[in-house]
Amino acid sequence: MNTELTGVIFTYLLTLAIAIPLGRYIAKVFKGEKTWLDFMAPLDRLIFRFSGIDPKREMNWKQHLLALLTINSVWLIYAFVCLMAQGHLPLNPDGNPGQSADTAFNTAISFLVNCNLQHYSGESGATYFTQHFVFMFLHFVSAATGIAALVVVFRAMKDKVTDKLGNFWEYFVKSITRILLPFSFVIAVIFAFNGMTTSYAGKDTFISMQGDTVHVSRGPVAALVAIKHLGTNGGGWFGANSAHPIENPNYLTNTVELVAQVAIPIALVFALGFYLNKKKFSYVIFGVMTLGMLMLLIPTMNAELNGNPAIAKMGISQPTGAMEGKEVRFGPANSAYWSIMTTIISTGSVNSMHDSAMPVSGTMMMLGMMINCFYGGCGVGFLNFYIFIIVAVFISGLMVGRTPEFLGRKIEAREMKIASLIALLHPFIILVGLAISSYYVVNVAGADWAVKPSAWLNNPGTHGFSEMLYEYTSSAANNGSGFEGLGDGNIFWNYTTGIVMILGRFLPIIGPLAIAGLLANKKYIPESAGTLKSDTSTFGVMIFAVIVIIAALSFFPALALGPIAEHFSLK
C-alpha cells in the first residue's frame, strides 16, 4: 500500500483514538463531574461575576433560545460595524480598506453562523484587527453556541419530565474554557513549531533567485488556524485557506488540522452515550454516520486517484492522481479525504481547490453538505441528525401501527410539524437560491453589479451550474467552502447567501431545541415490549433510509444537471 493511502487511514484512526476519550471528557464537563481541567474554574467564576450571570439558574427551552439569540444578535452588530470600519481601526499593517456594506453583511453573518463563506480574500479584504477581534472571536463563540445548544438537547433527553434544562451561559462558557480554548492552545503551539507564522510584522519583501521582487503576506496565523479547525469554522487567514503553504506548511500540520476538525463532531456523538448512559445508542448513530461518510469518501478517492481523463488523453502521466488545484505536499489521496471531511462536518476549510476536483468528487462533496449530519459541525451536526431521528421514529411507529415514542416520550403532530419543516427548509433555501441565480445568469446577464451575471461563472456549461449549486449548498449547510471560481463578490451573492446562511443556521438550532424541550415536558412512558428500541441496528437502517430519501433525493435533479452531467461528458 502506498504512503498516501496509509497517511489517510492513519489520520482517521488517530481521529477516533482521540475522539472517544474526548467524548467521555466532554460528557463529564457538562455533567459537572471532576476533570483534569478544573484548574480553569476560577476563570469561569471571573467571567460569570464580570458578566453578572448566575450559572446555577435553571432555564427552560424558551429561555435558552432567548439567551442564544440575544447574544448572537449582539455579535452580528458588533462584527458588521468592525468590518465596515476596519480601515480606520488599529492593527492594519498592510493598510487594507474597510469592507463595503454588502460584503460586511455577508462576512459578519458568515462568521457568526460558523459558516465562513469568504467573499473577500484575507490578504487584502481583512486587517489583523478584524482577523482577531471579529473572526477569531467568532470562531470560538459560534462553535461554543452550537455545543451549548446540543447540551440543552442532551439534557432534555436525560431527565424525566422536566422543564429545567440547565443554564445556557454555563454550557456556553464551559465550551470555551474547558474545550475549545485549552485544546486550541496546544494545537497552535504545534503549528508554531512547524512553520506557521505567529508574528504581527506584516508583509515582507525579498528579491527572488531569478531577481523578481516578491511581497509575502504573513501574520499571526497559527492561533487562528487552530480554532478554525477545532471549532469546525473553516474561515482561513489567506485566500487559499489551508492550501496556502503558511497556513498548512507540511504533512504533519495537515494531519493535525484534519484530526482537529473531525475530533469534536465525533466526540459529541460518543459524549451523548456517556451523558445519557446509553452507549449502544451512540454506537448506532456513529455507525450510521460512518457508513454515510464511507459512501461519500470511497467514490471521491477513486475519482481523484484515477486522475482527470481529459489530461490522461494528452499522454500526461498522473502517477498519484489529479493535480489541478492540489498541493504536492498533500497529494490527491489526502486532498480527497480532506474534501469529504470538510464538507460533511461543516468546516469548509480546504487544502485543495474544490472547483477543480473531478465531477464525481464534486457530487459527493455537495451531497455531504446537503445531508449535513454525517458527524456534522460542532454541536449542530447532531442537531440535524436529531431531526432525522424524530422523522425515523415517526415513520417506524406508523409502519408497525404504534404511537411513535422516543426515549419514553410520545412524538405527536406538533413535534412532527417542526421536524418536517426543518428537514424541508434545507432543500428549499438551496434550490430557490439556485433558481434565482440561474435566472439572473440567463435573463439579466448584463445587470450592472461589481461582477455582471454574465461573468459570474468561471467555467462554461454544467460545471458553471455546479458552481452556483455549490455556493448555496455551502451557505445553507453553514459549510463555507466554495467552488471558488464563482464571481461571488457582489451585491447579489453577498445578500442572497447572507440570508440563506442565517436561515440555515438558526432555524435548525431552534427546531431541535423546541422539539427536545416539548418532549421533555411530556409524561414519561416506561419501556415495554412494544417500545421501538432506538439502540438497534434496525433503527439505524431506518434513520439511514430517511436520510437518503429526504436529504439526498430532493437534490437529485439539481445534481443531475450539474456534476453528474459533467461526469458523463468527461471522456
Add this chain to the structure above:
Amino acid sequence: MKTYLLPSIKLTLILIVLTAGIYPLAIAGIGKFTPGKGDGETITYKDRVVGYANIGQKFTKDEYFWGRPSAVDYNAAGSGGSNKGPSNPDYLKQVEGRIDDFMKHNPGVTRSQIPAELVTASGSGLDPDISPAGAKVQVARVAKARGLSVDALNKLVDEHTEQPLLGMFGPAKVNVLKLNVALDELK
C-alpha cells in the same frame, strides 16, 4: 430581553479579551522561540534572503529547476488556484500549451514522462514543491544549461528529496527553492 441583553454584552467583552487578545498574544510569545521566530523561515544565499522555505517562487530559466504553474504567478501578496473545472475546454487548451512549452525546453522528454503536477496549477498558487519524478525529468535540461553531469544532478535531486512523514505517511517531495539554491552552490 433586558435579562439577557446586559449579560450578553458583558460576556462578549470579556470573551473578546480572552479569545482574541490573550490567546493569540500567548501564541505569538511562544512563536518567538520557534525556528524563524514566528516570522516565517527564510532561505539565505550569499548572505542575502532569497525567499521563504515554504513559499514557492517563479523559476523560468533553463538553468533552474521549475516549480508548478501558478494561477497567481507566484505573487505571494495573494494566493489562489485556477478554479478551472476538469472539463473546461479553455483550461484543457492551456494545459496543452504548457506541455508543448515544456517539451520545447526539454527535448528528448516524452509526454508520458511528464508528471501531472508540472502542467497543472496548484491550489495556493504558491506550492513550493514538486514530486521527485518532476525534478528528475528536468535534470537533462539543467545539466546541459549549466554544463554539469547528469549523474551529479540526479544525486543532488536524491539528496533533496524529502521522504514521507516518518517514512510512512504522505507523498515524497522536493522543495524547488532549496534544490535551486543547492544548484547555485555547486556553481
